Amino acid sequence: xxxxxxxxxxxxxxxxxxxxxxxxxxxxxxxxxxxxxxxxxxxxxxxxxxxxxxxxxxxxxxxxxxxxxxxxxxxxxxxxxxxxxxxxxxxxxxxxxxxxxxxxxxxxxxxxxxxxxxxxxxxxxxxxxxxxxxxxxxxxxxxxxxxxxxxxxxxxxxxxxxxxxxxxxxxxxxxxxxxxxxxxxxxxxxxxxxxxxxxxxxxxxxxxxxxxxxxxxxxxxxxxxxxxxxxxxxxxxxxxxxxxxxxxxxxxxxxxxxxxxxxxxxxxxxxxxxxxxxxxxxxxxxxxxxxxxxxxxxxxxxxxxxxxxxxxxxxxxx
Amino acid sequence: xxxxxxxxxxxxxxxxxxxxxxxxxxxxxxxxxxxxxxxxxxxxxxxxxxxxxxxxxxxxxxxxxxxxxxxxxxxxxxxxxxxxxxxxxxxxxxxxxxxxxxxxxxxxxxxxxxxxxxxxxxxxxxxxxxxxxxxxxxxxxxxxxxxxxxxxxxxxxxxxxxxxxxxxxxxxxxxxxxxxxxxxxxxxxxxxxxxxxxxxxxxxxxxxxxxxxxxxxxxxxxxxxxxxxxxxxxxxxxxxxxxxxxxxxxxxxxxxxxxxxxxxxxxxxxxxxxxxxxxxxxxxxxxxxxxxxxxxxxxxxxxxxxxxxxxxxxxxxx
Numbered sequence: 001x002x003x004x005x006x007x008x009x010x011x012x013x014x015x016x017x018x019x020x021x022x023x024x025x026x027x028x029x030x031x032x033x034x035x036x037x038x039x040x041x042x043x044x045x046x047x048x049x050x051x052x053x054x055x056x057x058x059x060x061x062x063x064x065x066x067x068x069x070x071x072x073x074x075x076x077x078x079x080x081x082x083x084x085x086x087x088x089x090x091x092x093x094x095x096x097x098x099x100x101x102x103x104x105x106x107x108x109x110x111x112x113x114x115x116x117x118x119x120x121x122x123x124x125x126x127x128x129x130x131x132x133x134x135x136x137x138x139x140x141x142x143x144x145x146x147x148x149x150x151x152x153x154x155x156x157x158x159x160x161x162x163x164x165x166x167x168x169x170x171x172x173x174x175x176x177x178x179x180x181x182x183x184x185x186x187x188x189x190x191x192x193x194x195x196x197x198x199x200x201x202x203x204x205x206x207x208x209x210x211x212x213x214x215x216x217x218x219x220x221x222x223x224x225x226x227x228x229x230x231x232x233x234x235x236x237x238x239x240x241x242x243x244x245x246x247x248x249x250x251x252x253x254x255x256x257x258x259x260x261x262x263x264x265x266x267x268x269x270x271x272x273x274x275x276x277x278x279x280x281x282x283x284x285x286x287x288x289x290x291x292x293x294x295x296x297x298x299x300x301x302x303x304x305x306x307x308x309x310x311x312x313x314x315x316x317x318x
Numbered sequence: 319x320x321x322x323x324x325x326x327x328x329x330x331x332x333x334x335x336x337x338x339x340x341x342x343x344x345x346x347x348x349x350x351x352x353x354x355x356x357x358x359x360x361x362x363x364x365x366x367x368x369x370x371x372x373x374x375x376x377x378x379x380x381x382x383x384x385x386x387x388x389x390x391x392x393x394x395x396x397x398x399x400x401x402x403x404x405x406x407x408x409x410x411x412x413x414x415x416x417x418x419x420x421x422x423x424x425x426x427x428x429x430x431x432x433x434x435x436x437x438x439x440x441x442x443x444x445x446x447x448x449x450x451x452x453x454x455x456x457x458x459x460x461x462x463x464x465x466x467x468x469x470x471x472x473x474x475x476x477x478x479x480x481x482x483x484x485x486x487x488x489x490x491x492x493x494x495x496x497x498x499x500x501x502x503x504x505x506x507x508x509x510x511x512x513x514x515x516x517x518x519x520x521x522x523x524x525x526x527x528x529x530x531x532x533x534x535x536x537x538x539x540x541x542x543x544x545x546x547x548x549x550x551x552x553x554x555x556x557x558x559x560x561x562x563x564x565x566x567x568x569x570x571x572x573x574x575x576x577x578x579x580x581x582x583x584x585x586x587x588x589x590x591x592x593x594x595x596x597x598x599x600x601x602x603x604x605x606x607x608x609x610x611x612x613x614x615x616x617x618x619x620x621x622x623x624x625x626x627x628x629x630x631x632x633x634x635x636x
Contacts, residue, residue, distance in 0.1 A: 028468075104403075112456070142434065
């Protein structure tokens, strides 16, 4: 059960699941099938948990929070479906992706469908102003993904470019999830500000961790090949920092990237090994810890209750 | 100039263009390029004109109407960009499509970006309730497109299935454009109802006309190959009705469709000729006229003013 991660809000997360199931149905059977596959594929429901937890710091209103939390998860799922189209991903969360099972074409529409469902849920339950914040979040995601796509195979990505990209791609939506929860619960401005900052820093840490895991976890743990990012030409923090400490890496990496996915398995394994040995992973952990610290510091500005403890535990698992 | 079609609202449409240009900019240069290409490629601005004209039947409020009309056009453009991804369309409005020029991947994000921009404009300018109507419209478009995609190459499409599909794919958005205009202008319920029905019937007629043109207009006029629909395996009204009057057509058509795009140019020309000779086009015109009549009848329920005359003229051009 995904919600066993957050015992403090278990009851709310069960309601969330029911709400999502009920609200993603379509008149079209094929859409239903595709949507069920992806929505039920066992995501951790991290973003909706952030909406729910944030809204516990004010006047909790289940009737408004659950639809908003569901909308954030559906929105996130929509972006995953479209990302899988772009990246030609075949497996996600250990399951065949919509684009692989139903075709790229269906996946484009299924993403649009889910996005629209999210807008519908938000339109009915969230004040207009907040809807703008969410839409800005999605716009940021698009810009972050396009930026990543544009810089594929480009060895000269800077740490600054990388951080800007992941802030758009990932952190902004975590911040928006907190903003949404805080707004619905009428939190004070001070509390809302800390929650949003916390969400943002957590999102940064979350993505850096994800990019580290791509090199350190086994295929089984990650449900995708080790070093998948570099195989797809995506330059992430471990590589950027690795190139800094070991400039020698550049030549091997460049000739690997020049092959644009046509390198042999041995060549791939070799370049992944070089990245691992470059020290880039260890340095990425240092930056990861900085963002974890910042997130944790923001939590100190919040009232000390079981919901703050839940956030602390979620950060602790990173 | 696209707005020369609607002299009654020329001034508003000039403001609309300015508003669209100003509001589609992105921080990402590549997105900007792609978006400029598609938005400036000379669409007829039919849907925003419907928003503006509908809102003239109540208390006209330029500050609210222009952003809403812009949002509808941007939304429509987003669906075109994604459709071009699905259909692998290379030319639209005589220009290279986003998916052809920038790649399918960029096109997925550019569509998402435009969709989000539209939501942002609506969120800031339209009451929540109306936003729901628009989102339902987009949901209908997705379902219509998926239905069309599912029934590609399927010769047994019925008139009923076809009408349901084009209502979702096209007519619902024209109805929503009128609903939006009427709502912003606080039109009476009676007037609003007639405007929405008019928009819907117009949309049905518009799509049937488009599907007829696909067989009757030259490549130059349509800016896409004659018979493009059947070449892509899309069964539209002229074919459905043609098969009814000339059951002999079935065998030739089926063997053509079985080749799934691998037929020779001669075979394609032959099957298009058979469709033209089947009588399906003439019968489609009869159904087209029925929808034109229904649309025109709805207009009679509206006050007789220059804006009603503008709608009458727009229907007359069909």
